[in-house]
Amino acid sequence: MIKTCFIILFIFLVSLFFASNNKAAFGLLETNTPGILGAILGGMIAGISIIFSVILSLASIKDAKTRSFDLFINELRFDIKVLLLCLVTSLFLPYLRVTSIPLLTYPHHELLPCRDVFFTALEISTIIISVLITLEIFNVMLIIISHYLNKDGCDHKNESG
Secondary structure, eight states: OHHHHHHHHHHHHHHHHHOOOOHHHHHHHHHHHHHHHHHHHHHHHHHHHHHHHHHHHHHTSTTOOOGGGHHHHHHHHHHHHHHHHHHHHHHHHHHHHHHOOTTOOOOOOTTSOOHHHHHHHHHHHHHHHHHHHHHHHHHHHHHHHHHHHHHHHHHHHHHHO
């Protein structure tokens, strides 16, 4: 958990470096990010449904070892929740930029970035985290597919030879 917090902090600091208070720049992020993240989430759900159908078809075979998928399913559940949180965050950040966070005032200090840069950095952070989760899910999908293709290929070689 501590490692995850440090990674998120690092992502935010990198995002802070690239953030801008230019209204055209953060306006572009605010208008495009929710649609892109929503499309990514929809694609992930479609890919995951294919993986689940493969797991269910394997579970119907008597000798299949489907217990090895328990960790995968738990990790996938967490990744999808974080991706959904990023989508919701990308929807609410433009609203919070305009209205500010209720009952809180943004502090003014020379070491703190201005309010627009802070919100832009949060938006960039949600994009980076979403892309990283998407890459992780795709890697897992490809590993599962290659594992079962290699397993089936070995089974066919043993039957013919």
